[in-house]
Amino acid sequence: MATQSTTFTASGSFSLTDANGVTVFSYSPSFTSDSNTASLSITTGEVLAGTTAQDILIGGEDAAAVGVANHDRIYTFIKHVDSDHSIEVSPAGQEDGSSLECADLKPGEFFFAPMELNSDGNSTTSLTVGNGTSAQKVQYLLCDAIDN
Amino acid sequence: MPSNYTFNASMSCSATSATGYSQSQNGAFTLNLTQINSVQSGRMEIGTSNTEVCAAPAGTGIGKVVYVRNLDDTNFLEVHSLTTVDTNVIGILEPGEWLFTILRDTQAVGASADTAVIDVEYFAIEIDINA
Numbered sequence: 599m600a601t602q603s604t605t606f607t608a609s610g611s612f613s614l615t616d617a618n619g620v621t622v623f624s625y626s627p628s629f630t631s632d633s634n635t636a637s638l639s640i641t642t643g644e645v646l647a648g649t650t651a652q653d654i655l656i657g658g659e660d661a662a663a664v665g666v667a668n669h670d671r672i673y674t675f676i677k678h679v680d681s682d683h684s685i686e687v688s689p690a691g692q693e694d695g696s697s698l699e700c701a702d703l704k705p706g707e708f709f710f711a712p713m714e715l716n717s718d719g720n721s722t723t724s725l726t727v728g729n730g731t732s733a734q735k736v737q738y739l740l741c742d743a744i745d746n
Numbered sequence: 747m748p749s750n751y752t753f754n755a756s757m758s759c760s761a762t763s764a765t766g767y768s769q770s771q772n773g774a775f776t777l778n779l780t781q782i783n784s785v786q787s788g789r790m791e792i793g794t795s796n797t798e799v800c801a802a803p804a805g806t807g808i809g810k811v812v813y814v815r816n817l818d819d820t821n822f823l824e825v826h827s828l829t830t831v832d833t834n835v836i837g838i839l840e841p842g843e844w845l846f847t848i849l850r851d852t853q854a855v856g857a858s859a860d861t862a863v864i865d866v867e868y869f870a871i872e873i874d875i876n877a
Contacts, residue, residue, distance in 0.1 A: 601762060602765075603762055603763065603764040604762060604763050604764070605757065605761075606761050607760050608758075608759040608844075609757060609758055609759070610755070610757035610758075610846060611754070611755070611756045612755050612813060612846070612869070613753070613754050614751050614752070614753050614757075614785065614787075615751060615752045615753075615754075616749060616750070616751055617751070619749040620800050622751065623787040623789075625815075625867065626765070627813075627815050627844045627867070629842045629843050629844065630788075631843075632805060633764070637763075640761040640769055641765060642761075642769045642771065644770060649770075660869055671838055673761065675771055675773075677771065677773045677797065677805060680865070696832045698847065699827070699846045699851070700836045700837075700847060700849075702809065702849055702850040703848060704852070704877075707755075707773075707774075707775050707848055708757065708772075708773035708775070708847065709847050710757060710759065710845060710847075711755040711836055711837035711845035712837050712839060712840070713836070714824075714837065714838040737771060739759060740761075741761035744840070744872070745823045746838045
């Protein structure tokens with residue numbers, strides 16, 4: 599049986615400056631994951647996060663296949679590339695005001711986390727992006743991570 | 747006394763297969779923050795029960811920017827909304843990994859270690875309604 603090995607690299611730069619121009623803090627974290635020799639997919643694309651939440655299916659699988667695969671941990675980068683309203687990022691089934699929102703992004707903002715998609719105890723296995731006002735464009739990069 | 751700040755964020759990431767296939771994305775943005783009451787940053791210890799990383803912001807329409815990095819060599823870390831371990835999980839961080847998120851709500855953000863106390867690097871900044 600063929601296998602797939604993937605690695606994921608993330609690097610960031612975050613800084614806070616006060617009104618006098620003094621740097622309060624500056625962080626530049628980065629990491630490269632160990633090789634995931636049982637990786638299922640690298641998924642990237644752009645979707646419209648609508649007023650009806652839009653599921654992002656990992657690797658293009660349908661819900662049943664995703665459920666069987668149980669992706670567990672997924673490196674998740676989501677970027678709001680539209681210009682109007684904020685969007686919510688959640689594990690599927692937890693959108694629309696749930697306490698399990700993982701991010702609320704305004705235009706231009708991004709979210710990054712090694713997400714645990716089935717951590718809510720309801721077998722959630724995909725991501726959802728949604729917006730309560732009007733559809734907004736969202737870009738994403740997902741990579742199957744080594745399970746914890 | 748509340749203060750005004752400028753927050754800058756940028757990041758890039760890439761996913762690569764052993765076959766040579768690779769995809770990458772990046773982003774950058776600035777938040778101009780006004781009348782901010784709470785800025786926290788540094789290092790802290792996270793135990794196996796819930797440890798508060800970011801206190802619940804007080805007020806209407808505000809939220810927080812949160813960054814957490816697992817500095818441990820072996821154990822994984824859970825980061826969650828509110829205060830209950832294994833509930834409302836935002837991310838699971840293996841050693842060296844980090845997460846960055848923006849949440850526009852008034853909930854606290856907590857973390858818990860897998861098996862033993864973990865040191866983390868973090869910042870948590872309150873953001874105002876206009877950010």
